[in-house]
Structure formats: C-alpha cells, structure tokens
Amino acid sequence: MSAGFRAVQWNRDKLIYDAILAAGVVAFLGGFAAIAGRIHPPNNLADTIDIWIRATGSCAFLMLTIILCIGPLARLDRRFLPLLTNRRHFGVLTFLIAAAHGWLMVEWYAAQNALPDLVAEMTSGKGYDRFIGFPFKMLGLAALVVLFLMAATSHDFWLAFLTPPVWKALHMLLYAAYGLVAMHVALGIMQYERTVLIPLMLFGGCGLVSALHLIAGLREHRSEAGTPVNAGGWIVVAAPDDIPDRAARIVLAPGGERIAVFRNGDEIGALTNLCAHQNGPLGEGRIIDGCVTCPWHGYQYRLADGCAPPPFTERLATYRVRINRGMVEVHPDALPPGTPAAIRLSAGTN
Amino acid sequence: MTRSHRFVHRLIWPALPIAIALGLTMALALRPPPDPPAATGGKP
Secondary structure, three states: OOOOEEEEEOOHHHHEEEEEEEEHHHHHHHHHHHHHHHHOOOOOOHHHHHHHHHHHHHHHHHHHHHHHHHHHHHHHHHHHHHHHHHHHHHHHHHHHHHHHOEEEEEEEHOOOHHHHHHHHHOOOOOOOOOOOOOHHHHHHHHHHHHHHHHHOOHHHHHHHHHHHHHHHHHHHHHHHHHHHHHHHHHHOHHHHOOHHHHHHHHHHHHHHHHHHHHHHHHHHHHHHOOOOOOOOOOEEEEEEEHEEEEEEEEEEOOOOOOOEEEEOOOOEEEEEEEEOOOOOHHOOOOEEOEEEEEOOOOOOOEOOOOOOOOOOOOOOEEEEEEOOOEEEOOOOOOOOOOOOOEEEEEOOOO | OOOOHHHHHHHHHHHHHHHHHHHHHHHHHHHOOOOOOOOOOOOO
C-alpha cells in the first residue's frame, strides 16, 4: 500500500505466481522449438532463428490473449481473482517476449547479411496504401511501443505520478496493441504460411477475448438495470439481509457513478466503487479483518469512514445511508473522502 | 473503472472487435494463392 517505496513488494503469492508464469513460458518456448525443429529441421542459422521468431511470436500473442481474458474472467468467477493480482508482472514478461521476437527478427536479417533490406523495408514508406502487402512489421513495432510504455509505467510510482485515471487510460491501450498484433500476424505470416493453425489462433484468441468481455458486460448491465430511486433522490439498495454479510451490493447512481454498499454484521456503509490504487471494483471485494478489501490488490479501507487503516493514507469518498421502510437506501451525492457515514442497524444511525 | 473510462470502453468495444474480425477475414480471404509446385519433368 502507500507507506514507503519498495521496488517490488514481493510476497509468497507473487513469487509462486511468477515462478509458474516463468515455467509456463519456458515450457511453451521449449516445446514449440522442439516440435517445430522436428517437423522442419533447420538447415542453417537463419532457419534456427526463424523457429525462435515463431515461438516467441506465438508465445507473446497467447500471453496477450490470456492477459485480456483475466479481467472478465475474474468478474464472472471469483476463483480467477488470484490471476489478476499480479497481472502487471504478466504484462512485463509479455513485453520482454515480444521484444525478444523483434530482436530475433533483426538477427534473422543479420544472419543473412541482409540488414540493409530490413532498413529499406522499414523506411521506404511503401505499401501503406495497400491492404495485402501492408508493411506488417510496422504494426508489430507499434504494438511493441505500446507494450513498452505499459511495462515502463507498470510500477506503482507511475501509478501515483500519473494518477489512477490517467494510468488506467494509458493501460487500456492494451486493446489497441492486441488489435495491432492480430493484424501483424494476419498480414504477415498468415499470407504465406498455409497452416490452419494461424487463422485458428487469431480467430480463436480474438473471439475468446470478445466473447468474455461481452458476457461480463451483459451481466454487469443486467445487475445495474432498474435501480429504483425514491422521491428524495435516495437510491433503494435492498433489505439489509439481502446484502451479503462482509460483502456489497453495487448500485448505479443517476450520474453513472457506481456505489458499493457493504454490510459488516449490523454495520452498513457505502463507499465509491473505485479503489484509490488502480480504480479497481471495490464492491466486488470482501470485508477482511474488519476492512473493505479491494479484490485486485488487497488495498483496505475502513467501512465507517473510507480511510485506509494506519499507517496508510488513502481515503475514499463515502455516501450517506439510511434504513427506510425496512430497506437500505443510499444518497447518490458523494461526501468528502474520509467522512464517517456508516450506520448500525441496532442503533438506527451512526 | 471511472465513469469516463466506462464510456470510452463501451464506445470502443463494439467497434474494435468488428474492425479486427473484418480485418482478419479480409486478410484470410485476400491472401495470394500458394506457389505452384515445382516442375518435375513432365511430358515433353
């Protein structure tokens, strides 16, 4: 959290996550190279490099696909949340694999004393007016630049420096990078390799990412539909017992902002649904050790006033809540961050 | 996700998959035919 700077806040879970990630990447690359080398034994250095270009390219595309699936999967099923916790390390490793893919391509030209051809291809400015024949390497390079920007700003220092909304907007460029990579493959190797595996990989990956986002979005839309608002502008949430203990109901305020209404035993409180860290969906988290805990990275806040427990300093906007005719209601006007606003069912109000 | 992020997300999402699907389909449909097999000493 926010007390002091550390380059990487390692813990046991992160080490296990990274070890599994690294092992998966090594197994994929090794397996790919072994199978490809057996099917098409390399005759020279350029052939060997070509195998590794394909291995790293496939690996990077697969990793990007998985990264983009983690978000909607975690929304659809909480068991995927551990994958989300350390997604930034996944992203940085993806950039490194993609960078290796680019570097191997340069080596492939160098192995054939053809570097001037590569320079000419990248700088001639030809082919931009065609679809088939478009300089696909430039699409890959553009995607690599986006991945570099994301990897370089992945640390919490940049998150704090840029502020969470700007940082999040920057990191949403990953969708553009994915599209660029898909077209890099489609206009590149798919044009001269007749294997069905490449179209399968592209359509399967893009289809899976799209379908998961669509399903998660529809479910979210349905859960927000029909939030009743009474005459005083208070939003009717639910009966107290219908808010799961140590969890929340998320309601949509008329302005479009989301409010997370939590119940912790007989205490009811409402906080903004945006975690102060990465704007994660706080209302999808749980109350752990008496604090509202963000499902993404475990940032914690007191339900009573939206403040992180000492020594941490984050504070969230809170909302007034009340019990009216047996129903919990929340007022959509946000209170200043850190304002006590929770109530106790046994006492009526706080 | 803030309200503005959500707005952009919902604006982009319908367009991006359609554009990518269209691009992939065109790239697949328009790719050149494979090279003809090398001549192997057929009829004179």
